[in-house]
Amino acid sequence: MTATAPAPAPAPSPDTKTDERLLKASPLKKLMGRPELGSVVGAVAVFVFFSIAADSFLQTNSLATVLYAASTLGIMAVPVALLMIGGEFDLSAGVMVTTSALISSMFSYQMTANVWVGVLVSLVATLGVGVFNGVMLTRTDPPSFIITLGTFLMLTGMNLGFTKLISGTVSTKSISDMEGFASAKDVFASTITIGGVDFKITILWWLGLIAVATWILLRTRVGNWIFAVGGGEDAARAVGVPVAATKIGLYMGVAFGAWISGQHLLFSYDVVQSGEGVGNELIYIIAAVIGGCLITGGYGSAVGAAVGALIFGMVSKGIVFAEWNPDWFKFFLGVMLLLATLLNHWVRKRAEATK
Amino acid sequence: MGAVLVAVLGVSLAGCSSTGGKRAEDARKAATAQGKAAVNTPNWTFGMVTHSGDGDTFWDIVQEGAEQAARKDNIKFLYSHNAEAQQQAQLVDSYIDKKVDGIIVSLAKPAAMKGALARAKKAGIPVITVNSGSAESKAFGALTHIGQDETIAGEAVGDELNKRGKKKALCILHEQGNVGHEQRCEGAKKTFDGKMQNLYVTGTNMPDVQSSIEARLQSDKSIDSVVTLGAPFADTAVKAADSAGSKAEVDTFDLNEKVAAGLKDGTLGFAVDQQPYLQGYEAVDLLWLYKYNDDVLGGGKPVLTGPQIITKDQAAKLEEYAKRGTR
Numbered sequence: 001m002t003a004t005a006p007a008p009a010p011a012p013s014p015d016t017k018t019d020e021r022l023l024k025a026s027p028l029k030k031l032m033g034r035p036e037l038g039s040v041v042g043a044v045a046v047f048v049f050f051s052i053a054a055d056s057f058l059q060t061n062s063l064a065t066v067l068y069a070a071s072t073l074g075i076m077a078v079p080v081a082l083l084m085i086g087g088e089f090d091l092s093a094g095v096m097v098t099t100s101a102l103i104s105s106m107f108s109y110q111m112t113a114n115v116w117v118g119v120l121v122s123l124v125a126t127l128g129v130g131v132f133n134g135v136m137l138t139r140t141d142p143p144s145f146i147i148t149l150g151t152f153l154m155l156t157g158m159n160l161g162f163t164k165l166i167s168g169t170v171s172t173k174s175i176s177d178m179e180g181f182a183s184a185k186d187v188f189a190s191t192i193t194i195g196g197v198d199f200k201i202t203i204l205w206w207l208g209l210i211a212v213a214t215w216i217l218l219r220t221r222v223g224n225w226i227f228a229v230g231g232g233e234d235a236a237r238a239v240g241v242p243v244a245a246t247k248i249g250l251y252m253g254v255a256f257g258a259w260i261s262g263q264h265l266l267f268s269y270d271v272v273q274s275g276e277g278v279g280n281e282l283i284y285i286i287a288a289v290i291g292g293c294l295i296t297g298g299y300g301s302a303v304g305a306a307v308g309a310l311i312f313g314m315v316s317k318g319i320v321f322a323e324w325n326p327d328w329f330k331f332f333l334g335v336m337l338l339l340a341t342l343l344n345h346w347v348r349k350r351a352e353a354t355k
Numbered sequence: 356m357g358a359v360l361v362a363v364l365g366v367s368l369a370g371c372s373s374t375g376g377k378r379a380e381d382a383r384k385a386a387t388a389q390g391k392a393a394v395n396t397p398n399w400t401f402g403m404v405t406h407s408g409d410g411d412t413f414w415d416i417v418q419e420g421a422e423q424a425a426r427k428d429n430i431k432f433l434y435s436h437n438a439e440a441q442q443q444a445q446l447v448d449s450y451i452d453k454k455v456d457g458i459i460v461s462l463a464k465p466a467a468m469k470g471a472l473a474r475a476k477k478a479g480i481p482v483i484t485v486n487s488g489s490a491e492s493k494a495f496g497a498l499t500h501i502g503q504d505e506t507i508a509g510e511a512v513g514d515e516l517n518k519r520g521k522k523k524a525l526c527i528l529h530e531q532g533n534v535g536h537e538q539r540c541e542g543a544k545k546t547f548d549g550k551m552q553n554l555y556v557t558g559t560n561m562p563d564v565q566s567s568i569e570a571r572l573q574s575d576k577s578i579d580s581v582v583t584l585g586a587p588f589a590d591t592a593v594k595a596a597d598s599a600g601s602k603a604e605v606d607t608f609d610l611n612e613k614v615a616a617g618l619k620d621g622t623l624g625f626a627v628d629q630q631p632y633l634q635g636y637e638a639v640d641l642l643w644l645y646k647y648n649d650d651v652l653g654g655g656k657p658v659l660t661g662p663q664i665i666t667k668d669q670a671a672k673l674e675e676y677a678k679r680g681t682r
Contacts (some may be wrong), residue, residue, distance in 0.1 A: 062452040069445050169537060174466070213421050265441065271466035276439055276532045316442075320449040326435040327409070 035292035036304030054321035077287035081305030087297025092151035094280030100262025115180035130255025134248030134287030163274035213302035230297030233321035392429035402450035420635030442465030462488020503661035509542020529558030615674035629661030
């Protein structure tokens with residue numbers, strides 16, 4: 001630390017009383033600058049469209065089905081969005097869900113343990129996969145795209161290999177008659193009936209995750225770190241942000257989401273198919289991007305990712321309600337992805353221009 | 356100018372193919388049973404949800420059968436599919452929300468569909484299961500199951516291989532994680548007197564399928580038969596055997612145009628058909644019978660559409676039917 005000459009006090013100029021960063025922005029300007037604005041506009045448009053195109057879309061039962069579809073995706077899209085704001089990818093997120101479900105099921109069955117033991121072992125193991133991704137990324141050179149691609153392939157193989165080795169078939173054995181199954185089902189896969197309409201508990205998990213993720217991003221120091229490492233890693237490191245710890249934490253967040261999704265799969269269906277989950281990781285990324293996350297990091301929001309998941313749920317089920325040929329689903333998805341990204345880009349440019 | 360026109364016309368006429376193409380297809384299409392409703396029952400809506408992936412030829416034939424029955428029975432027929440169990444269950448939920456009059460569903464992943472079928476029962480919608488899930492169908496409250504018992508089908512393959520004096524066979528599984536496929540190979544192992552080994556390949560990637568089979572046949576010259584579990588893979592297995600210089604006979608589950616042609620010219624040994632057209636057709640028709648007359652077929656047992664062993668003798672006729680998309 002070398003002594004530096006004290007900086008001369010800036011002469012107060014008559015026209016600027018305050019620092020421009022402390023200026024009060026008008027509420028409208030604030031709204032225009034939100035990353036999720038584009039996706040909210042898109043969601044409203046999709047909702048109105050299917051309300052007109054499909055007469056059964058607006059029933060409460062149908063909306064509960066749409067919300068369920070959105071929540072199963074959203075539980076993963078929210079932590080994936082946080083990771084993308086931190087400037088990284090996780091291609092192993094899709095199969096990690098299956099891995100998590102398989103570990104709970106097989107551990108409980110093979111050890112004849114209370115199901116909750118399996119659930120906790122699965123939590124530790126899944127978080128371990130997250131730590132592995134994070135440590136590999138921060139300690140070695142390759143980008144996260146390559147590292148998690150490796151993890152994705154390893155998990156896919158392990159899901160099949162271990163299941164076949166331990167259970168003798170490609171799906172797990174039933175654990176529904178074991179102790180703790182009922183209470184775990186209540187937590188991860190129950191149905192709440194409100195006014196004669198069945199809502200799945202995953203919707204609550206999803207809302208909870210959105211709230212926690214938003215609080216972390218906007219109200220805590222960790223949130224600032226996430227934006228910082230995504231915006232510019234070297235600059236963040238220079239000002240003392242714990243880059244490695246932040247990234248490992250983000251990967252653990254994705255693993256936590258995978259654990260919730262995996263337990264939901266297990267306790268809804270009681271038997272897990274070992275080959276599932278491949279390809280879903282891209283859907284999580286799509287939901288986050290539709291929700292305004294930048295693929296380069298440093299920009300985005302948890303609410304946006306949740307809205308992206310909601311759009312996805314509305315389109316995938318809306319096509320069925322509208323009695324269209326589902327062969328076209330992927331096509332619509334592609335169109336939506338492009339439109340959403342263009343809209344987000346335009347909104348961001350406008351917001352930056354008016355600053 | 357006129358000379359140019361004549362030349363263009365001449366070339367386009369001379370460029371016509373007198374065989375195959377769209378014109379031949381239209382002629383074949385004309386031979387399929389189209390037509391109008393044969394009954395005046397209400398225009399009920401039936402929804403079908405399968406575990407098919409995108410672009411699966413087998414399920415095209417099932418749909419063809421279902422649509423034909425729907426035309427005849429004055430039914431509005433809806434179809435959707437997803438290979439992920441959770442998504443498939445959500446699609447069934449969507450049809451329940453739509454309050455359709457009947458649901459047809461395949462139970463490749465039975466545990467995942469249990470809740471959805473219970474909800475259909477609660478909503479008073481009759482359900483018929485097709486293709487896979489014969490063991491669970493009744494317990495889940497479905498009226499009837501239409502399909503083939505995969506284990507029995509596998510056993511039929513083992514018997515046929517014995518008849519042909521084969522000693523060492525390879526069972527090609529193109530979908531890791533499909534219980535029905537495992538049962539087919541298990542069944543074949545049970546009745547086959549020789550040695551049978553499983554080989555897992557990535558069914559969504561044909562070059563990979565071919566190179567995997569090729570490598571296996573090159574490394575073990577004593578393999579004398581290859582059994583594929585889906586029609587599109589039979590042709591690939593033949594190519595693989597050719598380039599590996601193997602004498603192994605290729606046999607397959609299911610049928611399509613290429614398989615029928617292969618049986619006819621002897622490049623394939625035999626095929627085990629489960630008559631997908633029948634699965635779609637009967638499912639719609641039996642739902643109609645239930646709605647119209649409270650009839651239930653099968654007496655609580657699955658209605659089997661297979662296995663039917665097809666050899667060179669029946670191949671010529673079936674090729675014609677496979678071409679128009681009904682076998």
